[in-house]
Amino acid sequence: MASSPTPPDPPSWSRRLKELLFGKPRNLQEAGLxxxxxxxxxxxxxxxxxxxxxxxxxxxxxxxxxxxxxxxxxxxxxxxxxxxxxxxxxxxxxxxxxxxxxxxxxxxxxxxxxxxxxxxxxxxxxxxxxxxxxxxxxxxxxxxxxxxxxxxxxxxxxxxxxxxxxxxxxxxxxxxxxxxxxxxxxxxxxxxxxxxxxxxxxxxxxxxxxxxxxxxxxxxxxxxxxxxxxxxxxxxxxxxxxxxxxxxxxxxxxxxxxxxxxxxxxxxxxxxxxxxxxxxxxxxxxxxxxxxxxxxxxxxxxxxxxxxxxxxxxxxxxxxxxxxxxxxxxxxxxxxxxxxxxxxxxxxxxxxxxxxxxxxxxxxxxxxxxxxxxxxxxxxxxxxxxxxxxxxxxxxxxxxxxxxxxxxxxxxxxxxxxxxxxxxxxxxxxxxxxxxxxxxxxxxxxxxxxxxxxxxxxxxxxxxxxxxxxxxxxRHYRGMAGKLAELDRTLGTIPAGEEKVAPSLDPGKPTAAFLVASYSGLGVHTVLNALRFFPGHFRNLVFLSVAVVDSGAFKGEGELAKLRQRQEAMLAEYVALANRLGFAATSRLGVGTDVVAAAEALCLEVLREFPRTVFFAGHLIFRRERWYHRYLHNQTAFALQKRLQWQGVPVVVLPVRVY
Missing domain, CATH: 1.20.1740.10 (Amino acid/polyamine transporter I)
Known part of the structure; x- marks a missing residue:
């Protein structure tokens, strides 16, 4: 069983200095923002x-x-x-x-x-x-x-x-x-x-x-x-x-x-x-x-x-x-x-x-x-x-x-x-x-x-x-998109087996929580691998996603609502997939500009509801790691793993090899 998360530390001096210089974070839920x-x-x-x-x-x-x-x-x-x-x-x-x-x-x-x-x-x-x-x-x-x-x-x-x-x-x-x-x-x-x-x-x-x-x-x-x-x-x-x-x-x-x-x-x-x-x-x-x-x-x-x-x-x-x-x-x-x-x-x-x-x-x-x-x-x-x-x-x-x-x-x-x-x-x-x-x-x-x-x-x-x-x-991103498209074609629509009656959620049973950005071969690959490495262990599956408010989304009140709706629909697809596999499943959605901070808060919220949770995230790996990969691709999985492990929360980062 995972240990209870450590209460968050008071703001550090660097955080207080940052807020003094740049101001406090904006509230994305504020009406008419x-x-x-x-x-x-x-x-x-x-x-x-x-x-x-x-x-x-x-x-x-x-x-x-x-x-x-x-x-x-x-x-x-x-x-x-x-x-x-x-x-x-x-x-x-x-x-x-x-x-x-x-x-x-x-x-x-x-x-x-x-x-x-x-x-x-x-x-x-x-x-x-x-x-x-x-x-x-x-x-x-x-x-x-x-x-x-x-x-x-x-x-x-x-x-x-x-x-x-x-x-x-x-x-x-x-x-x-x-x-x-x-x-x-x-x-x-x-x-x-x-x-x-x-x-x-x-x-x-x-x-x-x-x-x-x-x-x-x-x-x-x-x-x-x-x-x-x-x-x-x-x-x-x-x-x-x-x-x-x-x-x-x-x-x-x-x-x-x-x-x-x-x-x-x-x-x-x-x-x-x-x-x-x-x-x-x-x-x-x-x-x-x-x-x-x-x-x-x-x-x-x-x-x-x-x-x-x-x-x-x-x-x-x-x-x-x-x-x-x-x-x-x-x-x-x-x-x-x-x-x-x-x-x-x-x-x-x-x-x-x-x-x-x-x-x-x-x-x-x-x-x-x-x-x-x-x-x-x-x-x-x-x-x-x-x-x-x-x-x-x-x-x-x-x-x-x-x-x-x-x-x-x-x-x-x-x-x-x-x-x-x-x-x-x-x-x-x-x-x-x-x-x-x-x-x-x-x-x-x-x-x-x-x-x-x-x-x-x-x-x-x-x-x-x-x-x-x-x-x-x-050219790099286009090549990556092609490789991920191959993964989508292979895994994005499977399994499509018979519909099963999904059991009810039991918060006291072992739970696997997956951090996903979209419904794609990458996310499905992470789910299937986690179940393959821990056969018969998990009884509940929880799918987590952060609706990231970037410059493309922050153009009007309606855009923020549409972003939330898209992410909720995507999570519903993962829940349906889990139900077809015979698992009890649910989803949780967070909204924020900093995906790591929003995902951390979301994970801690899930842990309070499902105390026996192990978190999983996928990360793209390359045969030959280049210095520029760090700048072109996010390091969200490892950043989140570091934050949560400091609080005693188990996080597994599963590799996804695309080339």
Whole structure:
């Protein structure tokens, strides 16, 4: 007879520290939990729109710097920038309508262009979101150190490392907590930049004739020195180098799962807020650079130079400059949220499709994709240290993958609407996505060609390695699925003998409890082997399963109910199998995000009801164990065995050899 389980120990100091940093576990039984964690349009604008709005701190600057002495072209680039923002935002609003459960680049490309193209887009997005974190934090510290003494600049990289670590912890606590914490910063940034842009333009209204005359003279001079073709090349080169301006626009369509119902309406409203705020800010800043004759200064951003010129006329001007730069730095930190919000979600989607290890689909006790968040944080730190926090280097690396994803999404939607011959508004949408594809594809090609040797090759190499690794992982999982399918065909439907009258459960008799994930050859193999090794010993069979709430299941209240129903139906099949074998049988179901912790609680509950229970679990074994098997396949059986054996509970792990 098994000994009584030892009472659980009080929480360890590490557990208490974990709860202090990340918060206490969420209660999955709480009514309206999904609704409470979702975001309304204004909060989604903060959490997802901050990336787009904050890109106005470095995108327009890069374009303006590229113009060199030909700054008169800034007016045209400002207008084209605003048009591009509106065009891409409108296109993604249509994508949101087509993919109401989340239409990020990975999903769109996979559904419309095939899974192989989808994994290219997915890997590009992953690298993009890593660089979102790195470039946002680096640009934030550039803004903050613009008004600090030069002697302090040696601490910039260290400050960036600390910020990324803090954001990692904050995001593991949960999406809504992190967004609510940072919302005031977003509002402050918006108000101060509206004041700067409106004030910067208003102060030059009396000089409009003079400004227009200067622009005409500069244009004629530039035309004489560059020629018509040279001016066109410079214009589009500078426009492409400002591609970082548009990098946050895809985030809304990818972030639908965290939005308040009705999600499509919420997402489209969020996209509208983002498009208006970004087009106004990016175009407005570029116009102000031109009007105020801003020139680059070492150790300062162009926004810092503009602010110093704009505020010099007032006694409180220095305070305005510092406050605005602080808001920029803070908002850029908020923008890094996008990498932590959407990057793990892309990982989770790819994990469900077996392109990356399945563990990236798992949720933590706080219902965040913790493994993905940790990976994003670690990779962003690596990118930051590799580039020494240089924003211009990071922006080049960043823009390439953004526009690769944009281009593939536009191409997929263009193909979709070309095929819908009788749909209302077909040609209007074809024109929209054709324009988007042409614009995004052009920016992508120019950026790769112009910046290949200045960091572009690094992005392409890293993305290529990610794609290759994804195909290797997919091949492994596909091979495993084939072997398990053979096992299912052999054992999944046996035995199908005569129906027998199953005896009643007797809690005092020896009981075998089986931990199963699905009704398959793997589970049946474990049951039959246990009965073969202990012939005639067990009188009761209990089947245990944990309905694991991962990122695929946590999309709404209805999804959680469906998950429970599926698992209950699966357990009923095992009970029926046991009855056909002549055993008394029952089942128990647990729900949780951590399968080991939920299974442990379930086992202890069964042990109180059936004190003479031996627990069984199956585990896949390989002829040649490789180091990567530990990362690609869970170690649930051994982790659970260790926990329960410490409490004096017998657990047998039976090997299942598939190849």
């Amino acid at each position: 999904v609704e409470k964690l979702s975001l309304v349009a204004l909060l989604a604008w903060v959490g997802l729109g901050a990336d787009g709005l904050s890109s106005s701190c470095y995108g327009p600057e890069e374009a303006y710097r590229t113009l060199g002495s030909h700054t008169y072209l800034a007016i045209g680039i400002a207008a084209l920038t605003a048009f591009t923002v509106v065009l891409i935002a409108t296109a993604y609003s249509r994508i949101i309508e087509e993919f109401p459960h989340g239409g990020g680049g990975y999903v769109v490309a996979s559904k419309l262009l095939g899974e192989r193209v989808g994994v290219v887009s997915g890997c590009a997005l992953l690298v993009d979101y890593v660089l979102t974190v790195a470039v946002s934090v680096a640009a934030a510290c550039d803004a903050l150190f613009s008004f600090l003494p030069p002697d302090w600049h040696g601490f910039k990289v260290a400050s960036e490392v600390v910020i990324i670590l803090a954001l990692t912890v904050l995001n593991i606590r949960g999406v809504k907590e992190s967004v609510l914490t940072l919302a005031p910063i977003f509002v402050l940034f918006l108000l101060l930049h509206v004041f700067l842009i409106v004030g910067g333009i208003a102060l030059h209204l009396g000089q409009v004739p003079q400004v227009v005359g200067n622009l005409k003279d500069s244009f004629r001079s530039g035309l004489a020195s560059l020629g018509g073709w040279g001016m066109v090349v410079l214009f589009f080169h500078a426009y492409s180098m400002g591609g970082g301006t548009y990098t946050g626009l895809e985030a809304v369509s990818n972030g639908l799962p965290i939005m308040r119902e009705p999600r499509v309406r919420t997402a489209k409203r969020t996209m509208l807020y983002m498009a208006v705020s970004l087009s106004f800010t990016a175009a407005g800043l570029m116009v102000c650079y031109l009007l105020w004759g801003v020139e680059p200064l070492a150790g300062k951003t162009l926004n810092a130079v503009l602010l110093e010129s704009f505020s010099a006329r007032w006694s409180w001007g220095q305070a305005l400059t510092v406050a605005t730069l602080l808001s920029e730095g803070a908002l850029l930190v908020v923008a890094a949220q996008t990498g932590f919000l959407d990057g793990p979600r892309v990982l989770a989607n790819m994990a469900v499709d077996s392109w990356v290890p399945h563990r990236f689909a798992a949720l933590s006790e706080r219902l965040t994709t913790r493994n993905g968040i940790l990976l994003m944080g670690a990779a962003a730190l690596s990118a930051l240290l590799y580039t020494h926090g240089e924003v211009r280097h990071l922006v080049v690396m960043y823009s390439i993958n953004v526009f690769l994803t944009f281009t593939l999404s536009m191409l997929g939607m263009l193909r979709l609407w070309l095929g819908r011959r009788n749909s209302q508004g077909r040609w209007r949408k074809v024109a929209l996505f054709a324009a988007g594809f042409s614009l995004c594809g052009s920016i992508l090609i120019i950026t790769v060609v112009e910046k290949f040797r200045q960091g572009g090759w690094v992005t392409l190499a890293v993305t290529g390695c990610c794609i290759g690794l994804a195909f290797l992982i997919k």
